[in-house]
Amino acid sequence: DAGITQSPRHKVTETGTPVTLRCHQTENHRYMYWYRQDPGHGLRLIHYSYGVKDTDKGEVSDGYSVSRSKTEDFLLTLESATSSQTSVYFCAISDFRQGESDEQYFGPGTRLTVT
């Protein structure tokens, strides 16, 4: 497995509370991504980062913010959690090099339940 860890792995929180999920990599990959996985929707991109302090929005970014202060860490924050944000969240990394695979490596996921 690629060196990607996510914390926490499971979390239950109440509506309206802030939540921060952490992704940590040991691969020194440039690109990092946050996805959410929901039945019937596959994997949808929330935010991504293309370098330290360089981030941008994905297709489902409303209600989420991110920060990347170090190459190895990418944080996803739900400012005020809602029940619609109950999901499994995956972090992924990639590091394109000319002529090589464009593979994304995924972390083990965080199951978040908002009650």
Place this chain on the structure above:
Amino acid sequence: QQQVKQSPQSLIVQKGGISIINCAYENTAFDYFPWYQQFPGKGPALLIAIRPDVSEKKEGRFTISFNKSAKQFSLHIMDSQPGDSATYFCAATSSGGYQKVTFGTGTKLQVIP
């Protein structure tokens, strides 16, 4: 906007049979088509991928067939085994640098003995 359509949503195959999952895309700028395999409780992992300069790629029991004119590609699992039971996602992206990967909605495969 669903740019990669995947079917079927679920699939049950007898051990030793052939599993076939189909995907169709819309964006002609896509030039890299990976398939990811996900076991319960795990993150997806790359299974096999193809670029549009070839019509087929085979790795062991797994084959991608690619039809550029129809904008369709499919995954074939030959001699399906119970250990292949997992969720499979097709995806498409424009390669190089940041990858805005668009995933299909997934196919849950069950291989029964």
